[in-house]
Amino acid sequence: MKRTVPLLLLSGFLSIVYAGYDDGLISSGEYEELVSWFSGTLVVDGGGALAIEAWNSSRVEVWSTTPFLGPSYYSGITDLCLGKYSRLDYYGGETEELSLFDNAEAYLYGGRIDFISSRQRGVTTEHIFIYAQEDWLWTFEADKIRGIAGLWYDGTPFNIRFTVPPDWTNFDPAWMNIKVITPEPATLLFMALGGLLVRQRH
Numbered sequence: 001m002k003r004t005v006p007l008l009l010l011s012g013f014l015s016i017v018y019a020g021y022d023d024g025l026i027s028s029g030e031y032e033e034l035v036s037w038f039s040g041t042l043v044v045d046g047g048g049a050l051a052i053e054a055w056n057s058s059r060v061e062v063w064s065t066t067p068f069l070g071p072s073y074y075s076g077i078t079d080l081c082l083g084k085y086s087r088l089d090y091y092g093g094e095t096e097e098l099s100l101f102d103n104a105e106a107y108l109y110g111g112r113i114d115f116i117s118s119r120q121r122g123v124t125t126e127h128i129f130i131y132a133q134e135d136w137l138w139t140f141e142a143d144k145i146r147g148i149a150g151l152w153y154d155g156t157p158f159n160i161r162f163t164v165p166p167d168w169t170n171f172d173p174a175w176m177n178i179k180v181i182t183p184e185p186a187t188l189l190f191m192a193l194g195g196l197l198v199r200q201r202h
Contacts, residue, residue, distance in 0.1 A: 031066075031074045037086075044077070044093065051079040054086035054104070062111070065093030082106060097163070100127055100177070107131070110152045117163045118174040126179035132158070134182045138175060145175045153183050 021035055021042065028046030035042070035052040037060065042052070045063040050071060054060050060080070068076025076094040082104035090098075092111040099117045100106060107129045120127050130136075136150025139159070147161040162174040 028066075048074065048076050049078070051081070052077060053081040053083065054088070055084050057085045057087075059087045059089070061089045061091070062093045062095070063091050064111075065095070068094035068096055068112070068114075071096070103127070105129070110154060110156060110158075112158065113160050115161050115163045116174050118177045119171050120177050126177055128174070128178045130178060130180050132180050132182060136180055136182075145173065148175070148178065148180075150180075 021030070021032055021037075024040060024042055026032060026035070026042070026044045026047035026049060030047035032047075032049040033051070035049050037052065037054045037058045038056050039058050041059040041061060042054070043061045043063065044052070044065060046065070048065045048068075052060065060082070062077070062080075065077055066075045068078075071078040076096070078096045079099065080088070080095050080097070081099045081101070082088055083101040084104065085102070086104045088098070088104070088106040088108075090106065090108045090111055090113070094112040095114070097115040097117065098106060098113050099119070101119045103120075105127045109131045116128065118128065130148065131153050133151040133153065133155070136148060138145045139147040139149050139161075141147075145162070147159065149157070149159040151157055164173070
């Protein structure tokens with residue numbers, strides 16, 4: 001898999017030229033190459049990008065994207081990188097890789113994320129929060145934790161693998177930086193009833 005993280009890190013020092021996303025929205029029919037976001041909230045709802053990087057105390061919300069078919073197909077989000085004190089709220093859409101640096105935080109509620117890499121310390125304070133039903137599990141390879149799988153609150157499945165770039169060996173494994181938040185039974189019942197009402201309306 002082609003790694004774009006080093007290029008993204010360098011781009012943080014370059015002057016910024018805003019494209020179609022300068023209104024804070026990447027909507028249906030829009031696809032960006034490199035999005036560098038430094039303040040306020042960027043919303044992705046129906047569009048996509050080759051790379052999105054968030055810096056300072058900025059925020060990214062991903063509600064939906066086009067289906068991810070690969071970086072050559074102008075679809076989904078190939079790389080989503082968070083640095084400094086930025087925050088991601090991920091509700092849906094399709095992303096190949098999510099990478100976290102510094103004190104950035106990610107709150108994951110749904111959708112598809114293929115890979116997570118974390119250049120952070122997670123022993124005392126987690127930075128990645130996954131909202132999953134109780135039957136989630138770590139996935140193993142060669143007796144090491146290599147990913148996480150389960151169901152989001154709404155019952156749709158996820159299967160995320162952890163990647164460790166060669167120069168990140170001095171940082172904690174990604175799984176140590178993850179906190180899984182499971183719902184109260186009443187929450188699942190409420191969501192199930194809500195889904196039933198939606199189906200009855202259609």
